[in-house]
Amino acid sequence: MAPVSQQSRIGVLALQGDVREHTAMLHRAGAAVRPVRRPAELAEVDGLVLPGGESTAMSRLLASFDLLDPLRDRLRAGLPVFGSCAGMVLLARQVLDGRPDQHQLDALDVVVRRNAFGRQVDSFEADLDVTGVEGGAVHAVFIRAPWVEKVGEGVEILARVGDDTAAGGAADRIVAVRQGTVLATSFHPELTGDDRIHRLFVRTVSDVA
Numbered sequence: 001m002a003p004v005s006q007q008s009r010i011g012v013l014a015l016q017g018d019v020r021e022h023t024a025m026l027h028r029a030g031a032a033v034r035p036v037r038r039p040a041e042l043a044e045v046d047g048l049v050l051p052g053g054e055s056t057a058m059s060r061l062l063a064s065f066d067l068l069d070p071l072r073d074r075l076r077a078g079l080p081v082f083g084s085c086a087g088m089v090l091l092a093r094q095v096l097d098g099r100p101d102q103h104q105l106d107a108l109d110v111v112v113r114r115n116a117f118g119r120q121v122d123s124f125e126a127d128l129d130v131t132g133v134e135g136g137a138v139h140a141v142f143i144r145a146p147w148v149e150k151v152g153e154g155v156e157i158l159a160r161v162g163d164d165t166a167a168g169g170a171a172d173r174i175v176a177v178r179q180g181t182v183l184a185t186s187f188h189p190e191l192t193g194d195d196r197i198h199r200l201f202v203r204t205v206s207d208v209a
């Protein structure tokens with residue numbers, strides 16, 4: 001098999017959010033990386049990352065850059081995608097506390113609660129076991145993070161985090177999921193210098209490319 005770097009062209013949606021950080025991690029994970037801002041750029045990639053940032057802003061920009069329908073079409077056709085935080089919100093079938101004008105990509109059969117862990121000041125870090133990631137816990141950074149409130153049948157839960165502020169006692173919240181070639185995390189693996197989640201995604205892309 002040819003090295004991953006020659007096989008997989010992975011796009012990073014470059015409209016808003018932490019595009020640079022994802023780009024650096026994908027390079028480290030051995031992928032050829034392209035910024036995606038236009039339909040023609042989207043057409044050329046074998047996988048796509050939707051970065052962390054602000055999902056309402058990103059969804060508006062997707063519409064104004066004429067990317068919404070082409071992206072939905074490619075996702076329906078099986079384009080592998082990884083969304084972190086705001087990216088997870090965009091991929092979800094439904095968002096519980098989304099803005100009424102927020103567009104959903106509906107590529108992941110989950111219901112998410114946006115800003116579920118609270119506001120910017122409630123950002124936190126935690127060490128998580130993530131299914132499919134070997135070599136010990138993943139240090140996860142949560143910034144105004146969503147959690148997954150409900151998963152559909154084909155969705156695999158990869159990680160949970162304890163929420164000790166939950167009403168009625170501590171609860172476990174779902175913070176990483178996979179459905180086929182769609183991967184999503186509530187947290188930001190692009191910010192911690194640990195490229196194992198990006199490697200997992202690059203492997204997924206090269207398996208289907």
Ligand SMILES: NC(=O)CC[C@H](N)C(=O)O
Pocket residue numbers: 051052053054055056084085086087089114115143144145146
């Ligand atoms: N760090 C993030 O990506 C925050 C996501 C933000 N809460 C949103 O709804 O888009």
